[in-house]
Amino acid sequence: MKFRQHLNLMLLLSSSSFACDLCGGVGANASIGLLAGTRFHTIGYQTNYRQFNSYIDHIAHAKGLQVTQEFSFRWQALQRFQVYGYVPYVQNTYKETFDSISQKGWGDLRAFANSIIFHRQDSSGRSLSYVSLGYGIKFSTGKFAPVSSAYTNLYPGTGSTDHLFLLNAFKRLYSQLGIQAEASYSLKSTNSNGYKYGNSSQCSILLILNQQLGQYRLIAHSGLEGNLFAASRQSGVLLASGQNNAGYTLTSKLGCMLLTRHYLVATSFQLPIAQDLNMGQTKLRWAANLQFQFFIQKKSKQ
Amino acid sequence: MKKISLSIITLFVLISCHKNDPATTAIISFDEPILNDTVAFMDSVHAEGSIVGNGKMHGFRLLFTDQVSGVDYINESTSNIQKEYAFHEHWLNQVTDTTTIRVRVEVELDGKGAKSILDRNVVCLPQ
Numbered sequence: 001m002k003f004r005q006h007l008n009l010m011l012l013l014s015s016s017s018f019a020c021d022l023c024g025g026v027g028a029n030a031s032i033g034l035l036a037g038t039r040f041h042t043i044g045y046q047t048n049y050r051q052f053n054s055y056i057d058h059i060a061h062a063k064g065l066q067v068t069q070e071f072s073f074r075w076q077a078l079q080r081f082q083v084y085g086y087v088p089y090v091q092n093t094y095k096e097t098f099d100s101i102s103q104k105g106w107g108d109l110r111a112f113a114n115s116i117i118f119h120r121q122d123s124s125g126r127s128l129s130y131v132s133l134g135y136g137i138k139f140s141t142g143k144f145a146p147v148s149s150a151y152t153n154l155y156p157g158t159g160s161t162d163h164l165f166l167l168n169a170f171k172r173l174y175s176q177l178g179i180q181a182e183a184s185y186s187l188k189s190t191n192s193n194g195y196k197y198g199n200s201s202q203c204s205i206l207l208i209l210n211q212q213l214g215q216y217r218l219i220a221h222s223g224l225e226g227n228l229f230a231a232s233r234q235s236g237v238l239l240a241s242g243q244n245n246a247g248y249t250l251t252s253k254l255g256c257m258l259l260t261r262h263y264l265v266a267t268s269f270q271l272p273i274a275q276d277l278n279m280g281q282t283k284l285r286w287a288a289n290l291q292f293q294f295f296i297q298k299k300s301k302q
Numbered sequence: 303m304k305k306i307s308l309s310i311i312t313l314f315v316l317i318s319c320h321k322n323d324p325a326t327t328a329i330i331s332f333d334e335p336i337l338n339d340t341v342a343f344m345d346s347v348h349a350e351g352s353i354v355g356n357g358k359m360h361g362f363r364l365l366f367t368d369q370v371s372g373v374d375y376i377n378e379s380t381s382n383i384q385k386e387y388a389f390h391e392h393w394l395n396q397v398t399d400t401t402t403i404r405v406r407v408e409v410e411l412d413g414k415g416a417k418s419i420l421d422r423n424v425v426c427l428p429q
């Protein structure tokens with residue numbers, strides 16, 4: 001029963017930690033997805049795919065595929081406080097008409113803490129609504145582009161230490177239907193080569209259907225996600241339009257997760273609705289995510 | 303029934319003909335290099351632009367050729383059949399004497415030998 005009560009708070013894992021960023025194959029923004037309030041620690045693995053095309057004079061000339069495999073953990077330190085960690089391994093390829101370029105390696109580690117600042121439950125212990133706030137750091141652990149590289153975004157890391165801020169909120173609308181909103185901001189620093197990716201913001205709003213299927217629980221979601229990227233700089237100087245990664249994306253998002261007592265499997269898919277990246281020279285085609293999480297129930301009483 | 307069948311066949315033939323419509327001309331545009339460009343030592347000669355045909359083309363070749371020695375520093379081609387292409391290539395200037403590099407785009411229009419060509423010369427400076 002306890003499991004079911006607290007499982008009701010676990011929504012939207014498939015929101016995941018991948019933004020459709022252009023920044024070195026690492027998530028531009030924080031996103032915990034797995035909501036606060038459970039009694040479980042978790043360890044997990046997820047794989048993210050993003051396909052971008054590059055254009056010259058509105059004609060596609062290259063395809064880029066960014067694949068990030070990520071190991072993650074979640075430590076439920078206190079009843080309303082969690083710590084998250086992500087270890088990404090990045091494999092990026094960029095195929096032009098004549099050449100194919102690839103980069104792979106361990107990416108930039110991310111860690112952040114999340115605290116529930118408001119939580120309202122019904123008499124059975126199920127969440128009616130909550131709000132959480134998070135802060136994290138993206139470390140500079142992955143290989144990043146040398147000054148001479150024309151393919152900065154292909155590298156597994158950015159070379160910068162970034163600050164991540166996260167706001168997450170949920171409200172149950174009906175017994176099986178809820179709405180979840182998430183907003184995050186990534187404050188980026190300059191790397192040792194003098195390159196600074198522009199700060200980025202992400203927000204999403206999703207409808208969530210929570211359905212019990214025998215021994216399993218199916219959580220489906222559908223909604224929108226927006227990303228906004230400020231222009232990148234080199235040695236403090238704004239890079240030229242079309243080369244500075246500035247722009248936005250608005251994507252539709254669809255996904256589901258299947259939960260059991262001990263683990264969950266989740267997948268999600270994103271398609272762009274509107275976008276303008278690098279003056280139209282870069283376009284996101286699609287993004288997909290698949291992940292597995294194992295629950296480790298706390299032994300200590302709560 | 304016979305009319306419907308004939309209409310479908312006609313439509314299929316028209317679509318098929320349209321799909322295989324070969325190009326007779328192509329507009330080749332250079333975004334880079336610019337006219338009379340000069341490239342410093344250890345900078346890149348950068349070719350970037352597009353090719354738009356009036357039908358389907360049978361590929362193109364991109365060449366960076368030393369005008370004095372005749373050596374091709376870049377010689378790449380694709381035979382993809384498309385109505386439009388974009389090209390993008392870099393070559394690092396490491397010449398020892400002032401050299402003119404000819405950047406050439408050579409388009410195979412119909413696969414039977416008809417071609418469209420556009421050149422742009424770049425002066426590469428030594429150290």
